[in-house]
Amino acid sequence: xxxxxIAPQTLAQKIIARASQQPRVEPGxxxxxQVDLVLxxxxxxxxxxxxxxxxxGAKVFDPSKVVLVSDHFVPxxxxxxxxxxxxxxRWAKEQQIGHFYDMQGICHVMLPQxxxxxxxxxxxxxxxxxxxxGAFGTFMVGIGATExxxxxxxxxxxxxxxxxxxxxxxxxxxxxxxxKDIMLFLCARLGMNNNYKVMEFGGSTVAAMSMxxxxxxxxxxxxxxxxxxxxxADQTTTDWIRQTGQPVxxxxxxxxxxxxxxxxxxxxxxxxxxxPQIAAPHSPENTHPVTEFARTPIHQAYIGACTGAKLSDLHxxxxxxKGRKVQTGTRLLIAPASVKTTEAATKDGTLATLTxxxxxxxxxxxxxxxxxxxxxxxxxxxxxxxxxxxxKGRMGSxxxxxxxxxxxxxxxxxxxxxITDPRQFLAGSSQ
Amino acid sequence: xxxxxxxxxxxxxxxxxxxVLAPGAYMKGSIAELAAHCLEAVDxxxxxxxxxxxxxxxxxxxxxxxxxxxxAQALVELGVSxxxxxxxxxxxxxxxxxxxxxxxxxxxxxxxxxxxKLQLDLSSGLLHNLSNGEEFQCEPIPEELMGxxxxxxxxxxxxxxxxxxxxxx
Ligand code: SF4
Numbered sequence: 313x314x315x316x317x318i319a320p321q322t323l324a325q326k327i328i329a330r331a332s333q334q335p336r337v338e339p340g341x342x343x344x345x346q347v348d349l350v351l352x353x354x355x356x357x358x359x360x361x362x363x364x365x366x367x368x369g370a371k372v373f374d375p376s377k378v379v380l381v382s383d384h385f386v387p388x389x390x391x392x393x394x395x396x397x398x399x400x401x402r403w404a405k406e407q408q409i410g411h412f413y414d415m416q417g418i419c420h421v422m423l424p425q426x427x428x429x430x431x432x433x434x435x436x437x438x439x440x441x442x443x444x445x446g447a448f449g450t451f452m453v454g455i456g457a458t459e460x461x462x463x464x465x466x467x468x469x470x471x472x473x474x475x476x477x478x479x480x481x482x483x484x485x486x487x488x489x490x491x492k493d494i495m496l497f498l499c500a501r502l503g504m505n506n507n508y509k510v511m512e513f514g515g516s517t518v519a520a521m522s523m524x525x526x527x528x529x530x531x532x533x534x535x536x537x538x539x540x541x542x543x544x545a546d547q548t549t550t551d552w553i554r555q556t557g558q559p560v561x562x563x564x565x566x567x568x569x570x571x572x573x574x575x576x577x578x579x580x581x582x583x584x585x586x587x588p589q590i591a592a593p594h595s596p597e598n599t600h601p602v603t604e605f606a607r608t609p610i611h612q613a614y615i616g617a618c619t620g621a622k623l624s625d626l627h628x629x630x631x632x633x634k635g636r637k638v639q640t641g642t643r644l645l646i647a648p649a650s651v652k653t654t655e656a657a658t659k660d661g662t663l664a665t666l667t668x669x670x671x672x673x674x675x676x677x678x679x680x681x682x683x684x685x686x687x688x689x690x691x692x693x694x695x696x697x698x699x700x701x702x703x704k705g706r707m708g709s710x711x712x713x714x715x716x717x718x719x720x721x722x723x724x725x726x727x728x729x730x731i732t733d734p735r736q737f738l739a740g741s742s743q
Numbered sequence: 744x745x746x747x748x749x750x751x752x753x754x755x756x757x758x759x760x761x762x763v764l765a766p767g768a769y770m771k772g773s774i775a776e777l778a779a780h781c782l783e784a785v786d787x788x789x790x791x792x793x794x795x796x797x798x799x800x801x802x803x804x805x806x807x808x809x810x811x812x813x814x815a816q817a818l819v820e821l822g823v824s825x826x827x828x829x830x831x832x833x834x835x836x837x838x839x840x841x842x843x844x845x846x847x848x849x850x851x852x853x854x855x856x857x858x859x860k861l862q863l864d865l866s867s868g869l870l871h872n873l874s875n876g877e878e879f880q881c882e883p884i885p886e887e888l889m890g891x892x893x894x895x896x897x898x899x900x901x902x903x904x905x906x907x908x909x910x911x912x
Contacts, residue, residue: 342887355770356810364898368905385771392771440761440810440834456812456838458897465901470887504758505804508833537804539833595758682809683767703762703808704784710766 320570322476323544324510327451327567331434337473339574344468349377349428351437351445351452352460353419355384355682358403359396360457361464373467376410379428381419384684386677393684417650417676420444420531420618424523425650427556431545432567436463441618441700442540443511443533447526448552449545449567451510454534474508474539475576476569480515483584488735490628491525492620492698492718494581495532496589500599502579504537509576511541512569517583518543523552524624531619532700535596544568588734590696591716594704602721605731612695613638613726614707615719616647616674617681620698625649625719626657629698630665632723632737638670639729644722645687647674669726680707689714696725746866748824748845749873750796752859753789755782759801761808761835765817777813778820795822798861800852802828806835815839825863827852827870827881840888843896847881865892 321329321336329337331345352358357380365371372378380400388394397414404412413422420441423429431449436442438460445452453471455463463469481494494517511533518526526543533541543549545567550560569575588602615621615629626648638644646666648654654676657663667673674680680687681699688708689695695707695714702714715731724734763784769777782789799818805828806814815838818826825845829852839846845865855861859874868881884892894900 342885356812360812367898368901370901370905390771396771438810440808442810454810454834456810456815456834456841458812458841459837462841462897462901465905504807505830507804507830537807537832597758683762684770701762701808703760705766705768706762708768710784 320572320574322510322573322575323449323512323542323567323569324451324474324476327432327434328471328473330432339473339475341473342470343473344470345434346468347377347436347463348433349379349435350463351419351423351435351439351442352378352380353384353439354382354386354396354400356438356457356460358400361461362399362403364458364461365464368461368465370465372407372464375408378409379411379423380404380409381413381417381422382415383418384678384682386415387675389685415677417652418618418678420527421622421649421653424448424527424552425556425652427553427558430553430561431549431564432561436469440534441531443538444527444531444618446530446533446540446542447523448549449543449564451540451542453540472508474510476510476512476573477506478512478514478575478578480578480580481517481583482515482580483517483582485517485583485586486735488720488738489586489588490718490720491521491528493586493589495528495535496591496596496599496716497586499535499591499596502536504535504595504597506537509538511536511538513541513543515580519546522624523548524622527622528619535700588718588721590721590731591702593702593713593715596700596702596716602717602731602733608715608731609694610642610696610725610730611693612687612689613642613644613722614680614687614695614697614699615645615722616679616697617699618649619700620719621647621649621653623653623656625698626653626662626666628719629723630662632720632734633669633671633727634665636669636727636737638726642726642729644669644671644726645674645680646671647679647687648676651676683707696722696731698722746864748796748798748863748865750798750824750861751794752855752857752861753793753797753799754855754857755785755799755801757802758804758807759785761806761811761814764806764814765811770811770813774813774816774820778817781817781821790821793821793823796824797822798863799823799826800828800855801826803830805831807832810834812838812842815842815844819844827863840891841897843892845884845892847884849879849881852879853877
């Protein structure tokens with residue numbers, strides 16, 4: 313082999329090389345990739361691509377490679393959203409879409425929950441949080457609706473081979489800290505303009521994380537501005553795939569960056585010194601330790617979204633809220649990330665803990681995260697949310713304020729009515 | 744595609760996000776309705792005063808946030824002819840090109856003031872401030888992507904492809 317062929321590569325490079333049928337690819341190169349799977353949702357999906365596909369006279373390249381999820385406008389709150397959902401259903405039927413999950417959960421949670429991901433896959437999603445799938449050792453990027461039309465018609469997409477930034481976390485997180493705190497911290501530390509870069513997460517902290525928590529790291533790579541996030545598969549990954557009932561691909565564990573892979577930058581962080589983080593309005597970059605927010609009143613505490621309402625997130629909130637009550641004057645809203653999440657949280661008693669504390673359960677779906685469903689906030693109100701974005705006006709009125717935090721921090725604020733360090737409710741967890 | 748664009752400058756800072764470009768509350772309506780609220784959270788006059796042909800100047804990470812194509816579509820609807828920014832969020836960048844809206848990177852944008860008359864040459868990437876004579880060199884749009892822009896966006900580009908070859912679907 314020539315030296316060029318044996319030169320070490322990142323995991324992202326390897327997946328793109330395979331998908332573009334090249335022996336190897338170099339950062340900066342523009343290549344055309346075959347797409348292994350396409351994820352679409354009701355907001356950016358059928359209602360935006362149907363007429364475009366018709367105008368082209370094109371059909372879906374391979375309906376078995378499309379996963380369609382209705383999650384943004386669910387359940388319908390008015391005739392317009394009802395129409396959007398009806399159109400989504402009609403299109404799924406017309407095009408014989410192989411995997412259509414109607415109101416079953418948020419797309420980024422449905423994809424792994426239903427066992428659609430295998431390490432080494434190259435995927436696109438019609439949503440900016442598509443990097444979430446990278447937690448399973450895949451390369452998954454978000455695209456817009458016209459581009460989606462192109463992918464559905466041709467099964468391929470052009471891509472500029474990205475540089476990778478290696479982000480390693482070492483040691484054990486404190487009780488009361490989570491992947492969400494890591495990502496908020498990174499938004500402040502690395503900024504939100506890591507455009508076109510892949511964030512590859514590693515280190516002992518990540519190795520010890522559940523798949524749910526790894527999903528948060530990749531999910532919020534979108535907030536770092538990255539092209540995507542990625543975590544090489546290990547036993548935790550393959551165990552997850554097996555419990556979905558899917559076989560694990562034979563080469564699953566071989567999808568790794570080479571030892572001397574050409575990372576553009578390598579960052580190492582100590583997880584044991586991280587304290588809970590809160591992002592102030594109106595940007596995730598505006599993050600500071602929770603201790604700097606004393607006396608910030610919270611009118612709405614929101615646990616929702618692909619980022620912050622998975623089973624692990626509900627467990628965190630329940631741990632803080634167990635035996636306590638939501639403060640008068642503050643409302644705690646919880647929108648579980650999928651129907652299966654609700655089912656599991658019902659069975660293990662988590663939901664009872666939350667509702668006994670005074671939480672109000674909302675339907676599964678994107679809901680207030682995208683300012684589309686129940687849970688909008690009024691002018692002048694403050695919301696502490698377990699979602700991923702706090703841009704101006706995203707969750708309601710333009711003059712409302714969204715703070716971001718972990719499910720632990722959201723639950724703690726619900727109890728006191730102001731931003732609060734959740735560790736005080738966890739230290740003596742027997743109290 | 745016109746290679747030389749002339750229009751008045753609208754100047755924005757860093758991190759103009761997709762929620763201010765295409766506010767969620769208006770996402771259900773028509774693009775015209777949505778466009779009327781484009782950028783209202785940062786400049787309430789923009790949507791009503793922007794003229795067809797005007798050129799947007801911005802800082803880093805223009806279009807950061809969601810994948811919603813309406814963020815770029817609203818600007819097309821309002822007649823914006825091009826965006827020159829220090830950097831773009833990648834999905835927005837792709838969406839804009841796919842809609843036939845030229846987007847150019849320019850590391851240095853000096854002292855362009857709102858309302859300055861600008862001339863932008865798409866082939867060379869040269870941006871000329873006609874109001875004070877200053878010139879800026881933008882990164883030209885990559886060769887591989889010029890085809891899409893020249894066709895007027897990804898849809899017309901695909902149309903050419905689908906009418907030329909009979910792709911088995
Ligand atoms: S929950 Fe929020 S971040 Fe996740 S897909 Fe829905 S709108 Fe996007």
